[in-house]
Amino acid sequence: MVIKRIGVLTSGGDAPAMNAAIRSVVRYALHYKIEVMGIIKGYSGLINEELQLLDHRFVSNIISRGGTILKTARCPEFLTEDGQARAVEVIKKNNIDGLVLIGGDGTYRGGIALGKKWGISCIGVPGTIDNDVNGTDSTIGSDTAVNTALEAIDKIRDTATSMERIFVVEVMGRDSGFIALQAALGGGTEDCLIPERKFDFNIMCHDIVEGNLKGKISWIIVVAEGKAKAEDIAKQITDRTSLETRVVILGHTQRGGTPTARDRILASRLGAKAVELLIKGEKGKAVGIISDDINIVDLEFAVSKKKFETDNFYQLIKILT
Numbered sequence: 256m257v258i259k260r261i262g263v264l265t266s267g268g269d270a271p272a273m274n275a276a277i278r279s280v281v282r283y284a285l286h287y288k289i290e291v292m293g294i295i296k297g298y299s300g301l302i303n304e305e306l307q308l309l310d311h312r313f314v315s316n317i318i319s320r321g322g323t324i325l326k327t328a329r330c331p332e333f334l335t336e337d338g339q340a341r342a343v344e345v346i347k348k349n350n351i352d353g354l355v356l357i358g359g360d361g362t363y364r365g366g367i368a369l370g371k372k373w374g375i376s377c378i379g380v381p382g383t384i385d386n387d388v389n390g391t392d393s394t395i396g397s398d399t400a401v402n403t404a405l406e407a408i409d410k411i412r413d414t415a416t417s418m419e420r421i422f423v424v425e426v427m428g429r430d431s432g433f434i435a436l437q438a439a440l441g442g443g444t445e446d447c448l449i450p451e452r453k454f455d456f457n458i459m460c461h462d463i464v465e466g467n468l469k470g471k472i473s474w475i476i477v478v479a480e481g482k483a484k485a486e487d488i489a490k491q492i493t494d495r496t497s498l499e500t501r502v503v504i505l506g507h508t509q510r511g512g513t514p515t516a517r518d519r520i521l522a523s524r525l526g527a528k529a530v531e532l533l534i535k536g537e538k539g540k541a542v543g544i545i546s547d548d549i550n551i552v553d554l555e556f557a558v559s560k561k562k563f564e565t566d567n568f569y570q571l572i573k574i575l576t
């Protein structure tokens with residue numbers, strides 16, 4: 256089939272450089288004389304027929320902007336048969352020959368449903384700060400999020416050292432310790448708690464007390480939100496060590512901001528590749544990057560659990576403190 260018109264949406268949690276990916280999809284497609292329909296607010300825009308034809312100028316000056324000009328949403332209705340049927344009706348009515356889906360594993364599962372049950376051609380582009388999509392070393396937005404966390408940790412270090420305090424810093428990651436581990440190593444923090452690893456609280460409190468006796472009083476402990484609440488960790492440390500603690504929750508600051516060079520470049524490469532695959536008649540695939548080369552996998556593989564080496568990383572954090 257000759258592709259004449261494609262749709263593009265951003266879905267799930269927004270991530271820095273999603274805009275750069277949208278720009279790349281639009282301009283690459285237009286270069287090959289393919290029209291692009293922007294779908295507003297992810298799958299809910301499909302269900303509610305919130306569509307907009309995108310031209311070259313629509314995506315001007317967005318490469319450096321955080322967020323997503325197409326907006327994004329989590330759409331429970333799309334999990335139902337009726338919701339998907341309605342979305343497919345809108346896709347057909349608007350002559351959309353294929354979709355580029357920019358999002359995380361949930362968004363990809365939506366693409367699997369559209370392909371397997373309804374025969375719609377979908378290509379996934381990994382956009383999530385969690386970096387938990389399989390088949391790619393990096394997801395769009397994850398580098399920016401780590402840098403945002405690092406910037407905050409550097410600032411916290413100044414006050415922690417000056418007032419000799421213990422800080423517990425909570426970063427995002429419901430199921431993924433990626434941001435926490437990277438920020439802990441890059442920020443030179445004393446400890447790190449992530450969902451993927453068991454953690455021995457007794458050892459940490461023992462280390463804090465030992466360190467304290469030797470004159471090491473300021474600590475930064477990074478915790479991924481999915482592992483524990485920073486407030487609870489801080490309270491337990493104070494209860495067990497009698498030392499003063501403070502808590503910082505970085506929250507959604509990690510989702511915003513100017514995308515890093517790495518994220519913009521990744522987004523530009525992967526957005527274009529997704530369109531190229533649709534032109535070639537591919538479907539049910541996800542694009543990614545492995546050792547700086549573009550990597551293409553089935554959407555099913557992309558949503559399978561990503562292997563993520565944590566032990567060596569954690570050991571290094573501890574050795575270097």
Ligand code: ADP
Pocket residue numbers: 266267268298328329330331332333334358359360361362363364365366368383
């Ligand atoms: P992310 O894409 O960032 O992982 P979510 O997990 O919230 O974000 O998924 C985004 C949206 O994808 C959901 O709100 C839903 O509309 C759709 N989705 C998620 N899982 C499925 C599924 N199993 N089948 C169909 N659609 C899904």
Ligand code: F6P
Pocket residue numbers: 268359383384385427428429430480510
């Ligand atoms: O998936 C991205 C993410 O930022 C997770 O790290 C976090 O747990 C979740 O989204 C937060 O979701 P919401 O913005 O809906 O609160």
